[in-house]
Amino acid sequence: MNVHRFYDEGLAHASYAIISRNQVALIDPGRNPKPYLDFAVNHHARISAIIETHPHADFVSSHVELYELNEAPIYTSSLAGVGYPYIPFDEGDRIPLGSIQLEAIHTPGHSPDSISILLLDEHAQPHAVFTGDTLFVGDVGRPDLRENVGNIRAEARALARQLYRTTREKLMKLPHDVRVYPAHGPGSLCGKNIGSELDSTIGREIRENYALQPMSEDEFVALVLDQLPFVPKYFAYDVMLNKQGADAFLASIEAIPILVGPHEMRPQVLIVDGRPAEQFRSGHMPGAINIPDGPRFETWLGSVVGPEETCYLLAADPVQLRKLLEKAAKIGYERLIAATLVVTDGPLKSAPFDPEHFASHQQAYTIVDIRNRQESNTQIVKNAIQIPLPELRERLQEIPTDKPIAVHCAGGYRSAIGSSILASALTDTIVQDISTHILDVDQAS
DSSP states (O other): EEEEEETTTTTEEEEEEEETTEEEEEEEOOOOHHHHHHHHHTTTTTEEEEEEEOSSSSSOHHHHHHHHOOOOOOEGGGGGGGOOOOOOTTTTEEEEEEEEEEEEEEEOSSSSSSEEEEEEEEOEEEEEEEEEEEEEETTTTTTTTTTTSSOOOHHHHHHHHHHHHHHHTTGSSTTOOHHHHHHTTTTTOOOOOOSSSSSHHHHHHHHHOOGGGSOHHHHHHHHHTOOOOOOTTTTHHHHHHHHHOOHHHHHHHSSBEEEEOGSSSSSTTTEESSSSSSHHSSSTTTEEOOOOSSHHHHHOOOOOOOOOOEEEEEESHHHHHHHHHHHHHHHGGGGGGEEEEEOOOOBBBOBBOOOOHHHGGGGGGGEOOOOOOTGSSSSSTOOOEEHHHHHHHOOOSSSSOOSEEEEEEESSHHHHHHHHHHHHHHTTOOEEEEEGGGEEESSSO
């Protein structure tokens, strides 16, 4: 028996292959099926089961494509209401895998249809539990993502109460040495305080996880609902896409047209430019939004651009363009891309930022702080207008345009996105990106 973790840093997503006697079970696979197919080939094994712990909100799964390629059945909860062929995998059901067994535990709380997968060794003893988005290292899954989407919709407080019972009555009753393998690590928006390690044990979580400490149900509900991260625009879209099953990964990407030049772009279609911020500032297309390629490109793409929109995707070269397309496809956003284009310049330049002038004349600027709410509890610059980046396009009317606008975040990446959003919409106003200069600004100066 061997457990192998596949980890996607960009989405902080962990998926797993369990292999026993040349049979492989996959749990919560990501959009690209190739790593899983390669794993099976390299181990001279056959994929015999694909398990979804729930319809995911933060990434698109390759479960249907893997099913079509391997004829391996998909197992998921009968409560999920999925539209693809599957075998119900509910409380107490077991899947034989070589010399071991995988048992379903109904663990609602993050979603009403969540299951965890208990790995029973060759002696039918609990060895590990794959907790999906129910239990993380140092955290539990947020219970607010299924209020408006899914086969079963539930109010966040009701799900939080289910999560309390799930943790106390099911997961915490497992032997303390059972290993915990969650679907996400630090940085995922499916939790709010996920620890830095990627796996743990039941005993360690009982000792150290803030949500598993002794408390009443009401105290637990208040705790897990407090200070939740923002919900990206793409989350509800991905739940529904995962319930139906996405198109084949490579075919979907390769079907996107490639433009010869900017003259082929239709007016009024959103432009997403994935080049580095400094390249964008030196020359870009009118109306373009800069979402630089980086470790969280797909998250910010899906937080700024809504799933009902259509866009062009631009990059500096074919290699970067392909990389961005694959990242967009991880959240199902290749469907939004009308066409792609390689660009190295453009007719517009961004307004330069003068840190010395800003330091002594802050009153001459309208300052916009686009950090998340939890971050902006402490101001970096006094009198800044606080609008989190995911809300910026919808709240433009709140920003005065009688002064130059200076945009900041915590370190410079998000301010490149935010300043480009404002510059594309407020064309008669000077918009400047404070960028990394924010690191030199005195606290609340």
